[in-house]
Amino acid sequence: MISVIIPVHNNRSQILRSVNSVLNQDFKNFELLVIDDASIDKGIDLIKDISDPRIKIFKRSTAGSGGYAARNEGIRQSSFDWITFLDADDEWLPNHLNLIMELMHLDNRGVVSTGWYDSFPDGRHELNGFSEKFKEKGIVVLGFIQFLKFSADFKIPIHTNTVAIKRKLIQDIGGFPENRCIRGGDVTTWMNLLFLTDRLVCKPIPTAIYHREDSHVTVNTIPQIANNCIYQEVRKLLDKTQKLSRSKVRALKLFSNFHIRFGLIKKLKIGKLKLRDMSYFYAEVAYLHYFGFGSLALMPGFIQKLVFSISKKVLS
Template sequence: MGPSISVIIPVYNKEEYVARTLHSVLDQTPPNLEILIVDDASTDRSLERVAEFDDPRIRVLRRDTPGPGGYAARNLGIRQATGEWIAFLDADDCWRPDHLENALDMAEQNPEVPIISAARLDQFGSQQRLDPFSQHFIAHGPQRLYLADYIKQARQGRRAMQTNTLLIRRAALFSHELFPEGRTARSGDLYAWITLLARLKVMVWSPHIAATSYRDVIGVSRTSTPTIQLFQEMVEELAPHVSRDEHALVRGAANQLIKYAWIEKKKKRMALPLFGLPSAFFWKGHVRYCLKWSLISMVPITLLEAVHRRFLAK
């Protein structure tokens, strides 16, 4: 039957979309699936939609309290998973029918690699486009990436790992708490991917299109903000697991994520200390970046937004 795969789908008030998501999983070619629906204390009819599927591979897990970002739900799924591989899918997105078959083929060609990723289509209304990493690399075939490669691409807006496209070898996981539950309401996946590759060392990206992500669906991630402290803690947590040069890259990645978190908070008009951004940065080895954004942080957000709108108009 081939390797077994545990598919983890966190569900919070997705009655309009979860059937489409489940159909895309059940349409996969590999039959040896365990489908873990993790209900994150939904208040709509999501579980009624799930109950319409009469398939013994589907198992429902329940949480009493919703967790922002689905991080706690995914971690619960990891703890309950029994498959050789673990995959994730958001309850409002869907897979291409040949995704798992292609991903397992790539895993078979790279038996020592614990992480397989792939391309993603982002859909905005009727418009579709490849994610930035795929736009850049899909014509060049499979890509083997180490931590340094991933961070260098991610800092240019090209992330080779995305929730809906990953397969992770379960035996390689170092913790059942891959996602930072209780530590942030948003962007915890960005923390998780850097942590994952820092610990597992290598991944392979496959040039097949794995999933469609519907970017016009409003969820928690659109209404909340990332936590600056999470990315500061990431630097300390990974220090024992990476080389000195890799740790410098992790600090640079953390600075970019800290800046991103600060901008998101300012856009929502949250009150922040005047020198909050400079004091949050890791300056060693990144003085120019930290100085530039420290100076920008002193500019009123309304002026920054006006400049941004003018730039886009051109």
Template sequence: MNTSKEPLVSIIMPTYNSSKTVLESINSVLNQTYKNWELLITDDCSSDNTIDLISSVKDERVRYFKLSANGGAGVARNNSIGQATGRYIAFLDSDDLWLPEKLSEQITFMENNAYPFTYTYYQKLKDGQKGAIIKSPASATYKKLLYSNYIGCLTVVYDQSKLGKHFMPKIRKRQDMALWLTLLKLTSTAYCLPKCLALYRTDTGMTQNKLTTAKTQWEFYTKSLELPIYSALIKMTSYTILGILKKLK
């Protein structure tokens, strides 16, 4: 794409004690073939040298901010969203990676089809080894997403000139899913570019508490979305089954 005509993409990155991975994530942005972007990093009160590493990056397209109090990834993302000036909003966490052609191919996909909200396939990365490729469904609607959040945050790009600027809700978990549902109320469908363009790092040092995860999802359905109990039960059952199948890949 011609860089003089490329619309600006605002990339949202939260950090928290990310010293082991943040430079690799930033470099995956610096290596994009698409050049008209701004990387907006908000640090959530890291206690390691994350900020020092970020400040060592000498590129005027990279800007960073630091929260005055720890608020979680959603608050950090919202701070960066508030600073965003681009037509497009994209997301990348400080331990995940993009392939060099990610933005170029996805923005082209959106502009050629007039899609305001898109996502892509992604691949798991565990202990430096590439794993399963997560092939998300071809499209997403509000109703479908209630049953399973199959949209990877690191793959999303949406057009705020069409959908407006939106922030993640003030909840500690499932902020991304809540934002996708908000966007899907404004546009009927999100579309998948069926190509693996990102790497999602999984931390083998952490053992997920399945009971806590289930409780979080249940509270998201019943409190954040205020769904009736019977509706929440149906969606919770589906979400659990699909989640198990996803982890088996």
């Protein structure tokens, strides 16, 4: 048995697609926990009309950023040792849980994942970067440092829709970072899990579809610098752990820089990049990027916007 958790916040137009993709799984032995995260669009009523004893609905009175609090509520309400998640605007292919069960039986450390497709508004479906790289492989096993390196190279091996985790393990790290993150909380959760286990077992076969056109959190939140959740969680690991190897320290700092860079680019685009923003960037592992952004931060705003515009045209 496995617990499936779907947080729902005003997803009336997509929720049936998501829920039906769970109910239509080839593997049938699961419970489906739908967490209504203070929705006001009555989308949850569509689920109440479905007669299936595996569905359990729970309601939260206040919505939380990123669905993190709703997922934590689902974990608390779950009945089984393994937990998996699906966002309300995404979907699984019918073989997803079968493949997850196969990976669970292969490895008992507690973190397994499959591949996924990115779906775009123009109808394109693209295999995610990690799955594309390893699509000819069978099982791929990664340690903590490898996870960080792939993630900082646009090849993150885990997605919320594809991961399965032992309930005790995610409870041991305190669950998802509710009340601490606007965005990036999923990534920090995977980082903390892999820091604890140093092992991720993947089968890069796509079993989920991530609908980018429906991803409200990613589209509607701006990459942060000073309050960047990933920077803060990396800093916690660096500060509280006295005996990290040099390779882990370097990988963590590069991982943090990768995510801080999105905020730096956003500020460059609007001509508001400041030298103080560079205090969140680890220069010792990326000198060229540090001095590049630092030099631009000293320039007037209109020059910053011009540089961004030119670089965007060159790269495109």
